[in-house]
Amino acid sequence: xxxxxxxxxxxxxxxxxxxxxxxxxxxxxxxxxxxxxxxxxxxxxxxxxxxxxxxxxxxxxxxxxxxxxxxxxxxxxxxxxxxxxxxxxxxxxxxxxxxxxxxxxxxxxxxxxxxxxxxxxxxxxxxxxxxxxxxxxxxxxxxxxxxxxxxxxxxxxxxxxxxxxxxxxxxxxxxxxxxxxxxxxxxxxxxxxxxxxxxxxxxxxxxxxxxxxxxxxxxxxxxxxxxxxxxxxxxxxxxxxxxxxxxxxxxxxxxxxxxxxxxxxxxxxxxxxxxxxxxxxxxxxxxxxxxxxxxxxxxxxxxxxxxxxxxxxxxxxxxxxxxxxxxxxxxxxxxxxxxxxxxxxxxxxxxxxxxxxxxxxxxxxxxxxxxxxxxxxxxxxxxxxxxxxxxxxxxxxxxxxxxxxxxxxxxxxxxxxxxxxxxxxxxxxxxxxxxxxxxxxxxxxxxxxxxxxxxxxxxxxxxxxxxxxxxxxxxxxxxxxxxxxxxxxxxxxxxxxxxxxxxxxxxxxxxxxxxxxxxxxxxxxxxxxxxxxxxxxxxxxxxxxxxxxxxxxxxxxxxxxxxxxxxxxxxxxxxxxxxxxxxxxxxxxxxxxxxxxxxxxxxxxxxxxxxxxxxxxxxxxxxxxxxxxxxxxxxxxxxxxxxxxxxxxxxxxxxxxxxxxxxxxxxxxxxxxxxxxxxxxxxxxxxxxxxxxxxxxxxxxxxxxxxxxxxxxxxxxxxxxxxxxxxxxxxxxxxxxxxxxxxxxxxxxxxxxxxxxxxxxxxxxxxxxxxxxxxxxxxxxxxxxxxxxxxxxxxxxxxxxxxxxxxxxxxxxxxxxxxxxxxxxxxxxxxxxxxxxxxxxxxxxxxxxxxxxxxxxxxxxxxxxxxxxxxxxxxxxxxxxxxxxxxxxxxxxxxxxxxxxxxxxxxxxxxxxxxxxxxxxxxxxxxxxxxxxxxxxxxxxxxxxxxxxxxxxxxxxxxxxxxxxxxx
Numbered sequence: 019x020x021x022x023x024x025x026x027x028x029x030x031x032x033x034x035x036x037x038x039x040x041x042x043x044x045x046x047x048x049x050x051x052x053x054x055x056x057x058x059x060x061x062x063x064x065x066x067x068x069x070x071x072x073x074x075x076x077x078x079x080x081x082x083x084x085x086x087x088x089x090x091x092x093x094x095x096x097x098x099x100x101x102x103x104x105x106x107x108x109x110x111x112x113x114x115x116x117x118x119x120x121x122x123x124x125x126x127x128x129x130x131x132x133x134x135x136x137x138x139x140x141x142x143x144x145x146x147x148x149x150x151x152x153x154x155x156x157x158x159x160x161x162x163x164x165x166x167x168x169x170x171x172x173x174x175x176x177x178x179x180x181x182x183x184x185x186x187x188x189x190x191x192x193x194x195x196x197x198x199x200x201x202x203x204x205x206x207x208x209x210x211x212x213x214x215x216x217x218x219x220x221x222x223x224x225x226x227x228x229x230x231x232x233x234x235x236x237x238x239x240x241x242x243x244x245x246x247x248x249x250x251x252x253x254x255x256x257x258x259x260x261x262x263x264x265x266x267x268x269x270x271x272x273x274x275x276x277x278x279x280x281x282x283x284x285x286x287x288x289x290x291x292x293x294x295x296x297x298x299x300x301x302x303x304x305x306x307x308x309x310x311x312x313x314x315x316x317x318x319x320x321x322x323x324x325x326x327x328x329x330x331x332x333x334x335x336x337x338x339x340x341x342x343x344x345x346x347x348x349x350x351x352x353x354x355x356x357x358x359x360x361x362x363x364x365x366x367x368x369x370x371x372x373x374x375x376x377x378x379x380x381x382x383x384x385x386x387x388x389x390x391x392x393x394x395x396x397x398x399x400x401x402x403x404x405x406x407x408x409x410x411x412x413x414x415x416x417x418x419x420x421x422x423x424x425x426x427x428x429x430x431x432x433x434x435x436x437x438x439x440x441x442x443x444x445x446x447x448x449x450x451x452x453x454x455x456x457x458x459x460x461x462x463x464x465x466x467x468x469x470x471x472x473x474x475x476x477x478x479x480x481x482x483x484x485x486x487x488x489x490x491x492x493x494x495x496x497x498x499x500x501x502x503x504x505x506x507x508x509x510x511x512x513x514x515x516x517x518x519x520x521x522x523x524x525x526x527x528x529x530x531x532x533x534x535x536x537x538x539x540x541x542x543x544x545x546x547x548x549x550x551x552x553x554x555x556x557x558x559x560x561x562x563x564x565x566x567x568x569x570x571x572x573x574x575x576x577x578x579x580x581x582x583x584x585x586x587x588x589x590x591x592x593x594x595x596x597x598x599x600x601x602x603x604x605x606x607x608x609x610x611x612x613x614x615x616x617x618x619x620x621x622x623x624x625x626x627x628x629x630x631x632x633x634x635x636x637x638x639x640x641x642x643x644x645x646x647x648x649x650x651x652x653x654x655x656x657x658x659x660x661x662x663x664x665x666x667x668x669x670x671x672x673x674x675x676x677x678x679x680x681x682x683x684x685x686x687x688x689x690x691x692x693x694x695x696x697x698x699x700x701x702x703x704x705x706x707x708x709x710x711x712x713x714x715x716x717x718x719x720x721x722x723x724x725x726x727x728x729x730x731x732x733x734x735x736x737x738x739x740x741x742x743x744x745x746x747x748x749x750x751x752x753x754x755x756x757x758x759x760x761x762x763x764x765x766x767x768x769x770x771x772x773x774x775x776x777x778x779x780x781x782x783x784x785x786x787x788x789x790x791x792x793x794x795x796x797x798x799x800x801x802x803x804x805x806x807x808x809x810x811x812x813x814x815x816x817x818x819x820x821x822x823x824x825x826x827x828x829x830x831x832x833x834x835x836x837x838x839x840x841x842x843x844x845x846x847x848x849x850x851x852x853x854x855x856x857x858x859x860x861x862x863x864x865x866x867x868x869x870x871x872x873x874x875x876x877x878x879x880x881x882x883x884x885x886x887x888x889x890x891x892x893x894x895x896x897x898x899x900x901x902x903x904x905x906x907x908x909x910x911x912x913x914x915x916x917x918x919x920x921x922x923x924x925x926x927x928x929x930x931x932x933x934x935x936x937x938x939x940x941x942x943x944x945x946x947x948x949x950x951x952x953x954x955x956x957x958x959x960x961x962x963x964x965x966x967x968x969x970x971x972x973x974x975x976x977x978x979x980x981x982x983x984x985x986x
Contacts, residue, residue, distance in 0.1 A: 208410040214764040233752045236734045271387045288747040289378045289395045290754045297409045298761035305766055306413045311364040323663040354380035369724040376750045381743035389436040390532040397532050400424050423538035428720040430551040439528045447526030448699040451706045453495040460691045470687055470697040491676045491705050502541040506530040546710030547703045549717035554620035556700040558627050570695045575688050579644045587612050589634045599865050600961035633963045633970045647681055649935050658717050672708035679704055786918045795842035814950035836904040849959040854898050867897050871955045894971050895924035920953040939971045
């Protein structure tokens with residue numbers, strides 16, 4: 019045999035050395051090389067649980083007890099048996115005593131709660147479970163001897179983290195006391211391996227541009243293949259072993275088989291991991307800066323509610339879900355998206371589509387029976403986040419323990435009933451915030467329960483001594499977290515199905531929700547009523563049905579609130595006509611609410627209620643008390659939508675809705691048991707709006723408008739009517755991939771790869787450096803032949819420069835100037851306003867020429883001899899002209915350099931009436947005399963509504979300025 023070469027001999031010796039150094043791996047259940055064993059041990063050790071009865075879950079779906087795992091790990095490394103005896107004794111003592119700083123101890127209530135959740139195994143949390151990166155392992159294990167030395171001195175390098183429930187996740191930086199020794203050693207590696215846009219070569223950027231185009235515009239695969247290049251895609255990790263029913267072959271509820279005859283699953287639920295995406299926010303410089311909003315930008319003012327952080331309970335995350343129909347004309351087919359909102363982001367970008375974290379879409383076509391099974395992987399991650407997971411902060415270039423807490427969940431009533439495991443809003447106990455009970459229509463066959471405050475005349479109350487005759491709306495029997503949990507356990511421990519149904523009906527709860535495992539969730543306060551569905555999709559629509567005699571076959575009874583059909587038709591037609599006089603920046607073109615129900619959305623009902631309804635319903639009712647009652651509701655809604663809610667405002671909201679509901683029952687329910695259907699739970703829920711604001715923050719922070727927009731975004735992704743849910747899954751996965759690439763490579767806010775909607779420059783626009791708040795837009799003209807206009811400009815400039823005694827010189831100066839007239843002005847970050855000459859061109863145009871402006875007026879203008887005292891006053895007018903005047907230097911007048919002045923010519927509206935309660939102004943005609951003011955006096959554009967012979971001015975930026983959902 020030929021002698022071995024030196025290189026072959028060296029390899030042979032190295033191979034022999036590796037064989038002799040093989041170790042037993044507790045996860046592989048076999049001898050493996052030293053490097054593999056160390057990798058598995060470091061990544062999958064979990065904190066010791068009190069009692070030692072915890073299970074260890076590894077990626078190989080093999081389950082061993084904690085004691086067995088420890089013994090296996092002790093056998094796996096010979097060096098561990100040589101550790102100092104004192105160190106071993108200290109470790110054993112620490113485990114036996116359950117040192118609070120080094121062990122994770124679920125409280126006893128949580129243990130009992132977990133034991134009562136039938137059908138779901140115990141959740142065991144590994145706060146360090148994360149995908150392994152081979153390159154990272156080679157770097158971390160590059161100095162094995164140094165690591166062995168550490169192990170000899172300190173024992174295993176456990177990457178687990180201690181739990182401090184009261185520590186807020188603000189401790190960024192290397193000084194974070196909760197980071198393990200191993201994590202701190204790896205901080206430099208994290209700094210050196212951070213990615214940015216420079217790590218992408220031109221070919222990578224080409225791929226991302228085209229892939230972004232495909233996802234953003236819902237391109238089909240066939241359309242995508244028509245592009246010149248091929249497009250790779252990455253797999254998103256799945257949690258195949260994190261399902262509570264993963265061993266079953268049939269549905270435990272309907273007994274349908276899990277698999278088709280070909281062995282493929284009948285349904286799939288794609289879950290998108292949360293933790294890697296939260297880490298991505300801190301890996302992106304752009305997003306990490308925005309993530310500092312809660313810590314550095316928002317300032318809590320005692321007695322004020324401005325954001326969620328001013329509420330009684332908050333942390334960072336809120337979950338929203340809602341059922342939506344993938345096909346517009348087939349409402350019986352639904353699916354349920356699950357999305358998270360990151361409340362560490364500022365409000366102005368918090369609900370942007372790109373910042374919404376989708377967890378997946380629960381497939382239909384029917385409502386899921388077991389909602390907990392779909393929330394299972396999310397709860398596992400949230401439990402890990404409560405303990406803390408290692409993350410890298412790109413701003414401080416350091417590692418820290420990232421914690422995130424889910425504190426609020428919102429959606430419509432059916433969605434919340436699904437998540438909370440409640441009977442629903444039509445049940446005997448329909449309210450999720452208090453213990454009020456419902457009543458059925460006497461003698462009716464329906465099963466729906468209604469909840470009037472006064473039920474003293476109802477037969478079932480009259481016949482019962484213990485029944486409550488009338489609930490006090492100021493002192494309702496509120497639910498508590500412990501009471502809801504105790505009732506859920508009681509229902510779940512029922513011995514028979516009949517007993518379970520009886521208990522469930524009595525308390526309105528079907529079982530313990532999986533979300534009760536999260537210590538940050540309060541079953542009594544974490545589920546506020548969604549303002550969008552409650553008001554715009556239910557209350558206002560039901561009022562309209564009552565006014566038109568179409569609500570549940572009820573007549574007027576003893577009241578007189580119904581509008582005639584001709585009156586309602588006229589209101590609907592007048593609403594549609596406002597589309598030409600109300601700006602698109604205010605709302606979409608209002609539909610005819612009388613006969614065009616298909617296009618009336620929550621947004622359109624919102625604008626109609628707050629602005630159009632108060633004008634068009636005036637003098638329409640036979641008895642004015644119904645209009646007054648409606649205006650009281652509008653005032654309360656404006657109060658709820660304020661940007662800042664004080665303690666006085668909160669009391670006014672609480673007391674206001676109490677009085678409004680009492681009047682509602684007097685006007686529409688009338689105390690008659692036969693009319694009890696006029697009191698659905700949506701009326702009762704108004705009494706809890708103030709409770710929701712106090713506990714959870716302003717209503718705009720948890721209304722469902724972002725969810726509705728998200729549903730509208732994913733609907734076009736459906737390309738197959740046969741498999742719509744697979745299409746949705748694919749879109750949310752691709753969107754998550756694209757968002758994660760954006761974060762990891764610091765591409766957020768970059769125009770190099772991803773196009774953004776920005777206010778682009780218009781060809782021919784004009785902006786003067788001295789006018790930084792506005793931009794003039796074409797068309798333009800340099801032909802100013804009107805002598806009266808020139809004279810007005812001269813007088814305006816004379817007043818501006820205090821040269822009223824030199825009018826002749828001023829006129830000569832203006833005649834030597836260049837005067838240009840422009841057609842439009844755009845206020846930076848505001849409205850685009852047209853002059854009267856260019857407003858209303860086209861059949862579908864919307865008049866944007868009416869404005870609100872503010873000028874300084876001398877309080878003593880009519881009193882001679884008194885020094886002037888100026889104060890700002892607000893006026894409304896139509897913008898007639900915009901002039902740019904290039905004034906040359908004029909030493910005679912004291913101007914040594916040229917100047918540019920932009921003036922607006924306005925025809926003021928003569929206000930002749932005011933709304934008695936709301937900030938609505940009426941005018942009949944405009945002044946024929948023009949006011950010439952500086953362009954910067956114009957504040958915003960306003961809308962108008964025709965009301966008989968007068969016009970009502972709708973100023974959404976005035977005292978009626980309120981929170982809206984901006985779809986831009």
